[in-house]
Amino acid sequence: MSWDDYFAEDAGAAEAEGRGKSRTVTVGWTVKWDAKGSAIWAPPQTFSRSDPKASSAKSIQACPAAIDFDRRHFVIPCPVDLELAFARDAQGQLKLMDNDGEKSAMRPQGRANMFIVQPSNEWRHPERPILQFTAPYVFVADEPCWVVQTAPHLHWFPEQRPGVQMGGRFPVHIWPRPLAWAFEWYDISRPLKLKRGEPWFYVHFETENPGARVRLVEQEMTEELDGYLNSIIDVSNYVNRTYGLFADAQRTRPAKLVKPK
Structure with a gap:
């Protein structure tokens, strides 16, 4: 069998469907942003390329x-224009600055709403600060589905970021909490430049049927979804190992949460 035949048939998909596993999984997306200015959060975009037409069938x-x-893969666009840098104060402590100063597109209150520097005792390395940005995208499914958040590795950037994005994976049929964008800053001598509209990060989805296609739809923020979200948001402020709460959350989960707009 050729590779073309193998993938054209979505190997294993028919068998999985026969076991009652869907060939299409609907995932709803919405934004839960409590501050004003929700228009900055653009819809997820299907990844696409603008390559020239292939000149060979083997291309x-x-x-x-x-x-x-x-x-x-789905692309989450960056919501803001921002250039951040670290400097050391008179006591040698790291201090985060907006490199654009008074010309910055963001006011101090906007920055305070959007990101924080994690306490140094929560860093993975004493010389690598971790920033955590609000990324209030919520994905929800009514059948088993995991969201996987990764750096935008399919895009090429002329100037690489001075660190690495920290990825994550969790089940959105049980735990549809808002995402976050965490960045571990390796080279503090270089600024972090973010540009509105550029790829910020990716998400893709894992389902029980590996061959299933994901249909991403804009989700209505129903009372049921809003109430369920409020029951699980920020639980990490009170307990460790939040994965241990999945069984309890599943028992209180409404039977159906996905409702396309």
């Missing part, structure tokens, strides 16, 4: 494995 543009991999 990477025609590779079924590469095509299948790409089309499973």
Whole structure:
């Protein structure tokens, strides 16, 4: 069997469907942003390329494995223009600054609403600060589905960021909490530059049927979803190992949460 035949048939999908597992999984997305200015959060975008037409049938543009991999990713655009940098004060302590100063597109209150520097005792390394940005995208599903958040590795950036994005994975059919964007700053001599509209991070989804397609739809913020979200948001402020709460959350979860707009 050729690779074309293998992927064209979505190997294993028919067998999984026969076991009662869907070939299409609907995932709702919405934004839970309590501050004003919710228009800054753009809809997730299906990843796409603008490559020239393939000149050969063996070109990477025609590779079924590469095509299948790409089309499973969704791009979350960056919401702001911002350039941050670290400096040391007179006591040698690191201090985060907005490099644009008075010309910054963001006011201090906006920065305070959007991100924090994690306490140094929560860093993975004493010389690598961790920033955590609000990224209030909520994904929800009514059948088993995990969201996977990664750095935008399919895009090329002329100037690389001075650290690494910290990824994450959790079940959105049980725990549809808002995302966050966490950045571990390796080279504090270099600024972190974020540009509105550029790829900020990706999400893709894992389902019980590996061959299933995900249909991403804008979600209505129903009373049921809002109430369920409020029961699980910020629980990490009170307990460790929040994964241990999944069973309790599932018992109180409404039977149906997904409701497309």
